[in-house]
Amino acid sequence: MQYEAKYITDDIKLSCYEDSFFKSDIVFEHHMLIWFISGETKIVQADATYTFKEGDIFLIPRNQLSTIINYPKDGKPHKTVVMHLTTARLRDFYTDLDVKDTTAELQKIFHFSNHPLLASCLSSLIPYFEMKNIPGDIASLKITEAISILRVIDKRIDNLLANFEEPGKIDLAGYMEKNFMFNLPLEKFSYLTGRSLTTFKRDFGKIFNTTPQRWLTQKRLELAHYQFTEKQKRPIDVCYETGFENLSHFSYAFKKHYGYSPTELLTQIRC
Incomplete structure (x- = not known):
């Protein structure tokens, strides 16, 4: 670049x-x-x-x-x-x-x-x-x-x-359900929800019964699948709009989870 x-x-x-x-x-x-x-x-x-x-x-x-x-x-x-x-x-x-x-x-x-x-x-x-x-x-x-x-x-x-307030402790579940598609470090998510990283991980585990990274990957793949099946978006657009860093990693994770690649899914839908 x-x-x-x-x-x-x-x-x-x-x-x-x-x-x-x-x-x-x-x-x-x-x-x-x-x-x-x-x-x-x-x-x-x-x-x-x-x-x-x-x-x-x-x-x-x-x-x-x-x-x-x-x-x-x-x-x-x-x-x-x-x-x-x-x-x-x-x-x-x-x-x-x-x-x-x-x-x-x-x-x-x-x-x-x-x-x-x-x-x-x-x-x-x-x-x-x-x-x-x-x-x-x-x-x-x-x-x-x-x-x-x-x-x-x-x-x-x-x-x-003129508003200088910093993020306070907010509803973790609601915030993450709304913002999971953004590929940010956990430290940023913890700050924006008004928590230390340790408290963020502890609260997250209590609410979702899994680790933040596993939950984020699952949610992003589910959103990607929806974007393909309901909107038939291009893989490159879905990749970047659902929180993945590059197309090859996204395609690999998608196929590993669903058993077929984004291209195979789109071909099936369009037939």
């Missing part, structure tokens, strides 16, 4: 993928404001799937499980400007503002399409990626400008950006 990233600071980068695609299951530590220059991204979450392309601007909330698949498109690389809205910076921004009774916003992606104010703010960053010795306050001013614009164009945004 040919990947290039240029930074103004750690919180603002120009990201470019040249190859056919890049896929990752991830939980973002910070809110991410992203502007598409070219290419396409598919974001798969527990409750929805989003597709973003050239000109789109979107905000991904922190601590949210997502499968990210980046594609080049129309002969152009996957190229984006990415701005991290860190908790520390947001605390500073909201310190002197009279924002009361903020409640956690639904963990969804905010889509702003090609909004002129945000597009102008983010596109103005492009020349800085080619410069050296950029004054430190430039990035800070640009991030402050972006936050201010977000607050103007969507009045709900304070409920997300």
